[in-house]
Amino acid sequence: MNWSVQGPQLLTAIGETLYMVALTMLIAGVIGLFFGVALYVTRTGNLYASRAVNTGINLVVNFVRPIPFIILLAALGPLTDAVVGTRLGQNAAIFAMSIAAVFAVARIVEQNLMSVDPGVVEAARSMGVSRPKIITTVILPEALGPLVLGYTFLVIGVTDMSAMAGAIGAGGLGDFALRLGYQRFNDEVTWAAVAVIIVLVQLVQFVGNSAARKIMRR
Amino acid sequence: MTSTATDNPLARPGEDAEVIVRFDGATKTFVTGKGKGRREVTAVDDVTLNIRRGEIYGVIGYSGAGKSTLVRMINGLEPATSGEIEVDGRRVDGRTEEQLAPIRRDIGMIFQQFNLFTSRTVAGNVEYPLIRAGWSKDKRKARVAELLQFVGLSERAGNYPEQLSGGQKQRVGIARALAAQPKILLADESTSALDPETTQEVLNLLRRANREFGITVVLITHEMDVVRSIADRVAVMDSGRVVEEGATAQVFSAPTTSTARKFVATVSHDEPDAEELAYLSEKRQGRLVVIDIRQGVDVGPVLSAAAARGVSFRIVFGGVSVLQKQSFGSLTVDLSGEPHVVDDAIEALSQVTTVKEVSA
Numbered sequence: 246m247n248w249s250v251q252g253p254q255l256l257t258a259i260g261e262t263l264y265m266v267a268l269t270m271l272i273a274g275v276i277g278l279f280f281g282v283a284l285y286v287t288r289t290g291n292l293y294a295s296r297a298v299n300t301g302i303n304l305v306v307n308f309v310r311p312i313p314f315i316i317l318l319a320a321l322g323p324l325t326d327a328v329v330g331t332r333l334g335q336n337a338a339i340f341a342m343s344i345a346a347v348f349a350v351a352r353i354v355e356q357n358l359m360s361v362d363p364g365v366v367e368a369a370r371s372m373g374v375s376r377p378k379i380i381t382t383v384i385l386p387e388a389l390g391p392l393v394l395g396y397t398f399l400v401i402g403v404t405d406m407s408a409m410a411g412a413i414g415a416g417g418l419g420d421f422a423l424r425l426g427y428q429r430f431n432d433e434v435t436w437a438a439v440a441v442i443i444v445l446v447q448l449v450q451f452v453g454n455s456a457a458r459k460i461m462r463r
Numbered sequence: 464m465t466s467t468a469t470d471n472p473l474a475r476p477g478e479d480a481e482v483i484v485r486f487d488g489a490t491k492t493f494v495t496g497k498g499k500g501r502r503e504v505t506a507v508d509d510v511t512l513n514i515r516r517g518e519i520y521g522v523i524g525y526s527g528a529g530k531s532t533l534v535r536m537i538n539g540l541e542p543a544t545s546g547e548i549e550v551d552g553r554r555v556d557g558r559t560e561e562q563l564a565p566i567r568r569d570i571g572m573i574f575q576q577f578n579l580f581t582s583r584t585v586a587g588n589v590e591y592p593l594i595r596a597g598w599s600k601d602k603r604k605a606r607v608a609e610l611l612q613f614v615g616l617s618e619r620a621g622n623y624p625e626q627l628s629g630g631q632k633q634r635v636g637i638a639r640a641l642a643a644q645p646k647i648l649l650a651d652e653s654t655s656a657l658d659p660e661t662t663q664e665v666l667n668l669l670r671r672a673n674r675e676f677g678i679t680v681v682l683i684t685h686e687m688d689v690v691r692s693i694a695d696r697v698a699v700m701d702s703g704r705v706v707e708e709g710a711t712a713q714v715f716s717a718p719t720t721s722t723a724r725k726f727v728a729t730v731s732h733d734e735p736d737a738e739e740l741a742y743l744s745e746k747r748q749g750r751l752v753v754i755d756i757r758q759g760v761d762v763g764p765v766l767s768a769a770a771a772r773g774v775s776f777r778i779v780f781g782g783v784s785v786l787q788k789q790s791f792g793s794l795t796v797d798l799s800g801e802p803h804v805v806d807d808a809i810e811a812l813s814q815v816t817t818v819k820e821v822s823a
Contacts, residue, residue, distance in 0.1 A: 364578035371538055372592045372643070373567030376560060382591075386582040460582075462623060 251425060251434055258421035259441060261335060265407045265417060268339050270400060273346030280306070280347065281354020282380060292366070292376045306348045314345050315409045338415035342406045350399055357391040358384060390461035397453025401446050408442075418442055475695045476518040483647060483679050484514035484537055489546035489556070491532050506532040508703035509546070514681060516646075519673050521694030521711065522683040523726055529703040530683040534649050537681065538570045539563040551646055568596060571640030571678075575652035577632040579624040579639070586611065586620040589638045596643045610638040614668060630661030637668050641676070648672060650682040654689055666693050687730040691715065691786060699723045715784075716757055716791035733782035733792045740821055743779050747822065749799025751779070752809060755817040758789045765815060766796075769808035774800035795821070 287299035411420025426435030535541040783792035
């Protein structure tokens with residue numbers, strides 16, 4: 246590996262990956278939180294119990310979730326074009342990644358909210374707290390620790406997705422490893438990308454774990 | 464057995480006290496399963512009762528008797544299927560969650576499992592209902608300090624629930640439930656997860672809340688001891704129905720239903736059961752009689768007179784309690800001597816109280 250040539254390319258690739266992952270987490274994190282909460286509160290016996298809405302959201306989530314991301318990336322082409330204005334590049338990749346991640350976030354959020362003791366929700370209801378306030382001031386704070394861990398886990402999944410973004414010309418570490426490493430029989434370049442990703446993921450996991458530990462006080 | 468009711472019963476809300484909670488034919492039916500597996504379970508069945516302002520009202524029953532559902536119908540956590548429920552002049556049945564909110568703010572609730580917010584400190588838990596009720600920060604701070612003082616946990620303000628014992632958690636639960644100055648406090652098996660000593664602490668707090676703030680307490684439990692030590696009146700529930708209701712002393716001294724009798728027997732086991740009776744009959748020297756002891760009944764002189772005529776008596780079983788300044792209980796006595804003198808003695812006892820011969 247020639248650092249003077251591939252060094253700057255690696256830095257660019259890191260920047261591209263961080264940009265895609267961060268923006269996707271932001272977009273999908275917020276929208277997915279909404280759908281995750283919706284999945285949770287519409288369950289039987291919960292605050293806004295509705296079999297129809299719950300089944301509907303579940304259907305969509307289960308419809309999108311099993312599609313391998315590389316195929317979803319291609320299949321979303323026309324929609325990406327319509328929304329972003331192009332099928333290529335970073336923003337096109339972020340759009341597709343966000344779509345895929347929203348459903349993963351929704352599922353993870355739903356599962357973590359299920360860990361909230363229904364008793365505290367009942368306590369809040371008994372105080373005459375409105376349902377939106379119960380969600381924002383009781384359910385989400387009570388589940389914050391597990392939610393942070395869930396989101397940390399998702400960052401790694403989104404990083405995984407971002408490695409495929411090279412397929413639509415969005416660059417990133419995956420593209421760096423495949424195009425400059427694998428295709429040119431330059432294993433060291435591939436390994437450099439692997440090393441960087443390992444370090445990034447470790448960092449994210451460390452920050453996530455520390456935050457969750459602090460929130461959960463253990 | 465000793466009495467734990469220390470107050471003058473005359474000072475308690477009487478017959479003429481205002482009704483604060485009214486159930487009129489209230490029924491709650493749950494539907495479980497669907498299709499062929501669909502079943503209807505009536506948890507609360509046509510209950511009519513009045514709870515008076517300022518009293519401590521006990522609801523006792525075995526698990527599954529419907530008492531938890533009954534108490535949740537007061538604040539609408541369980542909506543009634545039919546019938547009327549009125550709380551402090553406001554109808555609770557047929558209300559939406561939004562319409563119930565202002566009614567619920569006047570009703571505090573404590574739970575068997577405490578249900579404290581794990582993400583908030585002790586002070587944070589007590590402050591939470593005040594934030595929701597829109598109190599200013601200064602007023603909240605003062606109120607939280609006052610309540611933590613009341614439950615004796617001022618030192619623990621900054622602790623999180625997991626750092627507390629069960630009894631302390633329930634005290635936080637009480638402080639939180641009282642925070643927004645409700646008129647009614649619902650206690651749902653509030654001592655069932657606690658040991659006997661801690662139970663008394665919690666009951667003392669409920670009694671103080673009742674006496675000092677005039678708050679009406681509705682307490683549900685499966686422990687007769689809890690009812691005995693704190694409730695002014697009690698409703699006995701069985702299979703969703705209130706089978707017996709009245710002043711605690713009255714239900715204790717003269718239970719009329721088998722369910723009530725069973726509960727009374729759990730705390731005042733003053734009459735021998737079948738097995739004990741078989742043993743006593745085997746050992747008896749004369750005739751076994753159960754003598755009812757109640758307020759105003761003095762069997763001493765009768766027994767002394769009988770003894771003077773050569774009747775020997777052995778007390779073989781029994782117990783007498785005092786509840787709300789009313790004595791009640793029974794003594795099982797083995798009377799032996801000349802048959803006609805024993806007959807006379809039993810006759811004389813029958814003149815002053817209820818006597819039941821149990822010789823096999």
